[in-house]
Amino acid sequence: MKILLILASDLVYKYENIFSLNNGFAPLSLTTLAASVPEKYNAEIKIIDEGMQKLNYNKLDYDIVGISCCASSSNRAYELAEYWKNRGAYTIIGGYHATLNPEEVSKHCDSVICGFGENVFPEVLEDFVENKTRKIYYAECKQNTPLPLPRRDLIKNINYGAKNTIFATRGCINKCKYCSVNKFTNSNLIKRPISEIVDEIKLCKFKKLFFLDSNFTADKEYAKELMSALIPLKIKYYADVTYDIYNDSELMLLLKKSGCFEVFIGFETSQKSNLKFNNKNNETEKYRDCINRFHELDISITGGFMLGMDNDTEEVILNLPEYVKELGVDVVRYTIYTPIPGTTLFDEYKNNNRLLTLNYDYYDYMHIVHKPLNIEPQRLQELFAKIWKETYLHKxxxxxxxxxxxxxxxxMVNLYFKLLQRTIPTKLPY
Ligand code: SF4
Incomplete structure (x- = not known):
């Protein structure tokens, strides 16, 4: 059995290939899927991450082609599925976009996998062999289900900046309106057994690693237990956390002791009203204390900020570079507030006729795809490019x-974002 697994690319990877220079986190979706293939098939498996590699598909033959995509890479996934279907392969699409929009995706491939693919892929393969495949497969999503050890050997030649990636949890308990992560698991947090995580780190001999969890500290008690188990390993690690952990002194000390050197925090906006509209529990008046606490512990912070929420004005956006300077974050990441299909925000904007385009190529957090309330879309796109530029001036x-x-x-991280900033589109294509 020959299986090809593809991570479809989107426009972000086409701007100037900054990501393929030597960056990005090694994704775990396809390596984990590959690990779930039962040995009895003696399968030959290849993984292609289109954002990082190019391959001449014409020279290859596969029985099964599995494609993972998000909204912005969904058109590319459909193109790939059609191509491989015409060549006689059985095509499957999974990932975030498929899980949130299975009916739409099912029109473009033989089968759709919703949820964590590795939990249902063996069944899909069994059905393929017995010629009784279904259109949509729903993967069960249970706590403490052991995760197969990702087949990292299949991506060892790809030049990721952060190669040693790992999961402790998946999903998120919060209900931010714009977020697809909570929709994927229905606001459940799926936790791995802690001993399994420790064993994986030891087995892979990781000394510096990157947790890909969307919210590493979502369950604080579980996070404390995990961090305590990480201390003897003497590792260094990166994780995404929420701002509110800063006043949990036990958790913060464990974070430091267990080797955390950098966190990403989605501060998102300077405007309280924007947070309220999005069901986001952040309190802007506490941001400064939060950042100070992380710095006291020598933990660096990348701060995420989104532009284009309903209470953003031109003045609010133009003030952002000064705002982030006063906050004191070490690295800044701006994105466009994007109504990802399948989220509550998308439905709301669609029902109110506020979507500028339904071409999901542009749902990449770099293009305005909705009508903001207080700024013209084209002007907002220009401001987006302008504040990136200002924030990444050398001084x-x-x-x-x-x-x-x-x-x-x-x-180095700031220089990388300075390079990325040069690729930001200033004109809307619609
Ligand atoms: S806290 Fe982060 S991961 Fe969780 S729902 Fe909100 S945006 Fe999504």
């Missing part, structure tokens, strides 16, 4: 990180 980079313990590392 502003140095101002953020000068004198910090991890200066060299932070400088």
């Amino acid at each position: 502003n980079i140095l101002n953020r990180i000068y004198g910090k313990k991890d200066f060299c590392y932070l400088y």
